[in-house]
Amino acid sequence: MNLSRREFLQVLAAAGAAGFSLPASARLGAAGKNPSDPYELPARGNVSILHFTDCHGQLLPVYFREPHINLGVAEMKGRPPHLVGKALLERYGIDHPGLLSHAYTYLDYVKLAEHYGRVGGFAHLATLVKKVRDQRPGALLLDGGDTWGGGSGTGLWTHAQDMVDAQLKLGVDIMTGHWEFTFGADRVREIVENDFAGHIEFLAQNVVDVDWGDRIFKPYTIREMNGVNVAVIGQSFPYTPIANPRHMVAEWSFGIRHGEMQDTVNNARADGAEVVILLSHNGMDVDIKLAQVVDGIDAIMGGHTHDAVPAPLEIKGPEGGTCLVTNGGSNGKFLGVLDLDFRDGRIRDYQYRLLPVFANLIEPDPDMARYIEQVRDQEVTYDGQTFNMKDALSEELAVSEDLLYRRGNFNGTFDQLICDALMEQVDAQIAFSPGFRWGTTVLPGMPITFEHVMDQTGLTYPAVTRNEMSGAMIKEILEDVADNLYNKDPFYQQGGDMVRVGGLQYSIDPTRSIGERIGDMELNGKPIAPNESYVVAGWASVQEQPAGNTGRKIWDVVADYLRDHETVSISELNEPKLRGVEGNPGVSSV
Amino acid sequence: MNSKRRVFLKGTLAAGTVGVAVGAGLLTPSTVLASAREGFEAGSVSDALKSVMGSDSHDSGDITISAPELAENGAVVPITVESSLTGVTDIAILAAANNNPLTSSYKLGEGTKAYVATRIKMGDSSDIVAVLKANGQLYSSSREVKVTIGGCGG
Numbered sequence: 001m002n003l004s005r006r007e008f009l010q011v012l013a014a015a016g017a018a019g020f021s022l023p024a025s026a027r028l029g030a031a032g033k034n035p036s037d038p039y040e041l042p043a044r045g046n047v048s049i050l051h052f053t054d055c056h057g058q059l060l061p062v063y064f065r066e067p068h069i070n071l072g073v074a075e076m077k078g079r080p081p082h083l084v085g086k087a088l089l090e091r092y093g094i095d096h097p098g099l100l101s102h103a104y105t106y107l108d109y110v111k112l113a114e115h116y117g118r119v120g121g122f123a124h125l126a127t128l129v130k131k132v133r134d135q136r137p138g139a140l141l142l143d144g145g146d147t148w149g150g151g152s153g154t155g156l157w158t159h160a161q162d163m164v165d166a167q168l169k170l171g172v173d174i175m176t177g178h179w180e181f182t183f184g185a186d187r188v189r190e191i192v193e194n195d196f197a198g199h200i201e202f203l204a205q206n207v208v209d210v211d212w213g214d215r216i217f218k219p220y221t222i223r224e225m226n227g228v229n230v231a232v233i234g235q236s237f238p239y240t241p242i243a244n245p246r247h248m249v250a251e252w253s254f255g256i257r258h259g260e261m262q263d264t265v266n267n268a269r270a271d272g273a274e275v276v277i278l279l280s281h282n283g284m285d286v287d288i289k290l291a292q293v294v295d296g297i298d299a300i301m302g303g304h305t306h307d308a309v310p311a312p313l314e315i316k317g318p319e320g321g322t323c324l325v326t327n328g329g330s331n332g333k334f335l336g337v338l339d340l341d342f343r344d345g346r347i348r349d350y351q352y353r354l355l356p357v358f359a360n361l362i363e364p365d366p367d368m369a370r371y372i373e374q375v376r377d378q379e380v381t382y383d384g385q386t387f388n389m390k391d392a393l394s395e396e397l398a399v400s401e402d403l404l405y406r407r408g409n410f411n412g413t414f415d416q417l418i419c420d421a422l423m424e425q426v427d428a429q430i431a432f433s434p435g436f437r438w439g440t441t442v443l444p445g446m447p448i449t450f451e452h453v454m455d456q457t458g459l460t461y462p463a464v465t466r467n468e469m470s471g472a473m474i475k476e477i478l479e480d481v482a483d484n485l486y487n488k489d490p491f492y493q494q495g496g497d498m499v500r501v502g503g504l505q506y507s508i509d510p511t512r513s514i515g516e517r518i519g520d521m522e523l524n525g526k527p528i529a530p531n532e533s534y535v536v537a538g539w540a541s542v543q544e545q546p547a548g549n550t551g552r553k554i555w556d557v558v559a560d561y562l563r564d565h566e567t568v569s570i571s572e573l574n575e576p577k578l579r580g581v582e583g584n585p586g587v588s589s590v
Numbered sequence: 591m592n593s594k595r596r597v598f599l600k601g602t603l604a605a606g607t608v609g610v611a612v613g614a615g616l617l618t619p620s621t622v623l624a625s626a627r628e629g630f631e632a633g634s635v636s637d638a639l640k641s642v643m644g645s646d647s648h649d650s651g652d653i654t655i656s657a658p659e660l661a662e663n664g665a666v667v668p669i670t671v672e673s674s675l676t677g678v679t680d681i682a683i684l685a686a687a688n689n690n691p692l693t694s695s696y697k698l699g700e701g702t703k704a705y706v707a708t709r710i711k712m713g714d715s716s717d718i719v720a721v722l723k724a725n726g727q728l729y730s731s732s733r734e735v736k737v738t739i740g741g742c743g744g
Contacts, residue, residue, distance in 0.1 A: 243741065244741075476739075492736055494738075541741065
């Protein structure tokens with residue numbers, strides 16, 4: 001059943017009569033009652049920041065399931081964002097089932113997705129941005145990056161032009177980046193210096209010339225808002241040249257650079273900034289630690305880790321100040337709204353909402369809707385082939401009997417499908433698929449279109465590889481990725497999820513150290529031998545000349561597999577056996 | 591162009607302070623390289639320190655090491671070592687996990703600020719150890735730099 005906007009309003013009217021009202025304060029715990037109208041949000045104070053992040057090129061509304069495993073270890077155990085399902089709802093006092101519980105968790109996902117419908121979409125986001133902005137004169141719209149991709153066919157084929165023009169139409173004021181850099185340094189420069197000139201400022205305090213250390217982008221900007229000087233600092237994803245191909249940004253160096261961050265905050269303050277906002281693509285755990293070691297940031301509008309966190313964490317800084325740390329979810333599903341009441345030299349109060357964008361509840365903006373239709377319905381030439389993007393994307397490849405999703409620390413069902421496709425199509429015993437956090441969700445019974453495949457695989461380094469690896473090497477890879485995910489010092493985390501595996505089974509204890517987390521490695525019930533050789537398929541190698549390149553692209557491998565099978569079901573999800581996480585609220589069985 | 595030469599040039603260019611020091615005659619590279627040969631061939635932190643510092647006994651001191659948490663390129667990891675200690679005559683930078691841990695060592699003339707910036711080569715994740723000799727005493731500090739396989743982020 002699908003709830004139309006009219007039906008929804010009727011439900012709201014009934015709820016209103018029953019005495020629901022917006023919470024008076026956005027303080028922790030008060031954000032969670034299902035509101036009478038989720039989009040009725042009177043402004044408070046005089047400084048307002050609108051924020052979306054990690055939309056991954058999703059111009060149209062999509063389904064996106066939140067994770068059931070998002071483990072935190074050490075001091076991060078049980079601390080937002082490492083809460084899933086009921087634990088998350090309890091922390092924020094959100095009722096279930098309801099609009100908000102569906103937005104923030106995976107609980108009863110299929111039933112509620114069928115009920116509430118798709119999320120996000122730039123035409124719907126545009127309407128919401130206009131509505132929220134109308135109540136907040138001078139508000140800034142910040143884009144946290146991962147806007148141009150990965151995970152979008154139209155983004156890949158137009159070299160991000162689809163999103164660049166959408167950002168301009170939406171009225172983005174300031175952005176920073178991560179996957180943007182996978183279009184190459186030249187393309188980033190071209191867009192920043194031409195399309196964005198005079199409209200959107202691309203900020204990054206932590207991207208410098210690899211030889212000389214000079215900054216590539218402006219580190220911060222100061223905007224006056226209702227008589228208050230507001231600085232916005234940009235922080236791009238610190239590990240872009242490690243998590244993504246370095247050769248695409250060979251002359252640029254990244255890193256967290258927290259010392260330079262402190263200098264940047266100090267410079268902005270010396271420049272007259274009264275409020276300092278950090279637009280960050282660090283990931284939430286890194287942002288929390290940054291707020292603990294850098295003085296003078298009032299709020300961090302965070303992204304990268306795709307965490308839909310309903311309320312900010314109030315983090316104490318090194319000099320005793322408070323920094324509000326937020327994370328804005330992904331795939332265009334949310335619009336973050338932060339209102340600050342700045343008076344007599346300090347912030348007196350704040351209100352924050354992470355508004356879910358439900359496409360059935362918001363009228364699409366006609367201008368943006370027209371633009372999206374037009375940009376998709378055009379011919380492009382990519383890789384020597386000329387085709388209409390909309391036609392290519394709408395091809396129905398197979399029908400899914402099960403729910404297909406990716407997000408979570410370990411294999412999602414769509415990852416399982418990709419691994420199955422890799423093993424069958426390139427004849428491998430084991431498959432590795434990267435732990436990206438993007439990729440949309442397909443409901444049971446829905447046709448899997450080529451667009452769904454591009455949502456999961458669209459990127460600028462799609463080579464499928466086939467290599468022989470020793471058991472020892474396979475273990476080393478798993479240990480290495482696990483340490484990027486579960487290092488007890490967040491500054492050493494890269495913010496992706498665990499590499500997805502096909503064929504191979506293993507156990508993992510996230511609480512241990514590198515070299516000691518992975519165990520019980522087996523293939524078809526037989527232990528993996530360190531000295532034995534195994535055929536491993538993979539994709540998205542960060543090497544400029546990937547070893548074992550099969551010459552095929554990942555979306556072709558997955559699409560061919562689906563065309564061969566017509567219907568797919570994921571009978572068994574190959575999740576590792578978890579150890580050491582009893583009682584951890586970052587894991588829930590489904 | 592020989593890549594090692596390029597790496598070396600990058601290192602010297604980036605090490606602004608050291609470059610200036612060499613230009614001003616405070617450092618004599620030939621002497622440094624010749625006397626430290628044994629140190630660079632040593633297979634352990636302890637042997638390397640005995641060779642270039644005359645001792646491996648050191649206390650933790652007020653030394654700041656700036657380095658990336660994760661190396662973007664293990665072949666050229668930027669490291670900066672600085673200290674407010676006075677009377678510093680020697681600085682050594684070691685990557686404990688390298689087969690030959692000593693990556694570079696510096697002799698500082700009298701009155702030189704204890705600040706060096708360089709690029710080092712790392713084969714694997716390692717503690718980076720900086721050892722300073724000031725007024726005949728050795729002081730040290732260390733910091734972990736990870737070299738990862740890469741990929742799979744975000």
